[in-house]
Amino acid sequence: MAETRYWLMKSEPDVFSLSDLERAPGRTTGWEGVRNYQARNYLRDQFKTGDRVLFYHSRVEPIGIQGVAEVVREAYPDPTAFDPSSRYFDPKSKVASPTWLQVDVRFVCAFPAPISLAQLKQTPGLERMMVVQKGSRLSVQPVSIEEWGIVLALAGVSLS
DNA sequence: GCCAACGTTGGC
């Protein structure tokens, strides 16, 4: 079996929240709208079925990690890039050679309480975590297995 | 709502 990788994905909860994911058909959604090349490259090159994801809410309190999702489909073209009515439309992305990709993620669990950004910043062992770095804007970030373990312990959650 | 940090665009 392939090694499971760990990620953090950001969403503004008034656009798409962890609760929205839990209520979605099959508790699954296409992670549309990534328009950053570094994030796209992670989706394209490294996301594998079974990878685990920390679901992070940005901009809106409570800012922080809300729970866990998992990757259930690997990268494929993001249809919103081809849709002129979408806020994510990109006329430079062609169907024959799509610029932007998405993966499908499925709800796993919501934490009993969100882990706030302030809490992450003051937790030993998370000093190097990308999301706590000043000016970190990347919406798809790798998480080390050590960081993953610390966050799940903070949340009081254990996953089989 | 402000604004620092960052990514992209485009003139040269």
Added chain:
DNA sequence: GCCAACGTTGGC
């Protein structure tokens, strides 16, 4: 290829 201008992200 440089870099100023511009647009976006996201904490506060």
